Amino acid sequence: MKVVIVLISYTFVVNISCFHLPPGITTCSKSDPDFDECLRKSVEDGVYRLSTGDKHLGVVPYEPLYVAMISVDENPGATVRVAQKFLNIKIHGLSLTKVKKFKVDFDSCYIYAETLSPLVRTEAEYELKGQLLIFPVNAKGNSNVTTTNLSIEHNITCQRYMKRGKEYIHLNSYKITAKPEGITYNFDNLFEGNRRLSEQIHKTINERALAIFEEVRGVTEESYSLIFKEIGNKIFNRIPFSEIFKD
Ligand SMILES: *[C@@H]1O[C@H](CO)[C@@H](O)[C@H](O)[C@H]1NC(C)=O
Ligand SMILES: *[C@@H]1O[C@H](CO)[C@@H](O)[C@H](O)[C@H]1NC(C)=O
Numbered sequence: 001m002k003v004v005i006v007l008i009s010y011t012f013v014v015n016i017s018c019f020h021l022p023p024g025i026t027t028c029s030k031s032d033p034d035f036d037e038c039l040r041k042s043v044e045d046g047v048y049r050l051s052t053g054d055k056h057l058g059v060v061p062y063e064p065l066y067v068a069m070i071s072v073d074e075n076p077g078a079t080v081r082v083a084q085k086f087l088n089i090k091i092h093g094l095s096l097t098k099v100k101k102f103k104v105d106f107d108s109c110y111i112y113a114e115t116l117s118p119l120v121r122t123e124a125e126y127e128l129k130g131q132l133l134i135f136p137v138n139a140k141g142n143s144n145v146t147t148t149n150l151s152i153e154h155n156i157t158c159q160r161y162m163k164r165g166k167e168y169i170h171l172n173s174y175k176i177t178a179k180p181e182g183i184t185y186n187f188d189n190l191f192e193g194n195r196r197l198s199e200q201i202h203k204t205i206n207e208r209a210l211a212i213f214e215e216v217r218g219v220t221e222e223s224y225s226l227i228f229k230e231i232g233n234k235i236f237n238r239i240p241f242s243e244i245f246k247d
């Protein structure tokens with residue numbers, strides 16, 4: 001199965017070499033007995049505050065998060081045996097993500113986090129071609145997918161390096177495991193002119209939404225990981241380690 005993901009990133013021209021954390025985000029001290037809780041809270045606040053974008057850090061707004069395209073080849077043997085293409089994707093709701101757990105192992109540069117996003121709505125233009133359940137499908141239109149209580153485990157490896165006399169971190173690998181509590185799929189125009197069939201298919205798909213998610217889990221996790229890694233590295237590339245964590 002081939003997956004293509006196109007992110008659009010803007011590059012801001014900046015001529016200052018090092019940055020500080022935006023106001024309102026706490027720097028946590030490693031010697032603080034409540035370091036883990038400080039960090040959890042700080043990351044949660046950061047996710048919310050940076051969601052409107054930060055020009056200095058080169059972080060584009062991610063409420064909603066924009067992804068230019070995700071395309072997935074047909075997956076033989078799946079319920080959803082369709083080539084899928086999504087364009088102009090807007091993901092709403094990530095700014096309200098709660099951070100449940102956030103742990104950093106400084107020596108091995110390893111980060112583990114658990115987050116919960118109560119309501120995530122993804123709007124996109126879709127193109128589906130193939131076999132959906134037993135029906136041939138060849139459709140395009142607007143779609144929206146609503147995910148409730150999306151739990152994500154983030155498993156990140158990183159690397160510490162020096163730049164202009166200061167230490168920075170770079171995220172190397174970013175793996176996630178996503179567990180949605182509920183999903184509702186909605187594709188406009190799925191079987192053009194046949195509303196009853198379209199309603200029937202939606203009913204069936206949505207009854208099996210979590211099973212169908214298992215079939216697109218790989219793609220979904222890969223897309224999110226790529227996006228999170230890109231946003232994370234934008235921030236870590238510019239803010240020295242000592243600005244984020246105090247001794
Ligand atoms: C999204 O889908 C829901 C059904 O799940 C529908 O009621 C709603 O109108 C759709 N919204 C948009 C913006 O397409
Ligand atoms: C999400 O989980 C919380 C806590 O378990 C629950 O109260 C809430 O109803 C859930 N939200 C949805 C939309 O199911």
Ligand SMILES: *[C@@H]1O[C@H](CO)[C@@H](O)[C@H](O)[C@H]1NC(C)=O
Pocket residue numbers: 112155156175
């Ligand atoms: C995180 O990823 C590493 C390397 O892929 C793996 O060894 C480890 O078991 C993972 N940990 C968790 C908690 O998923």
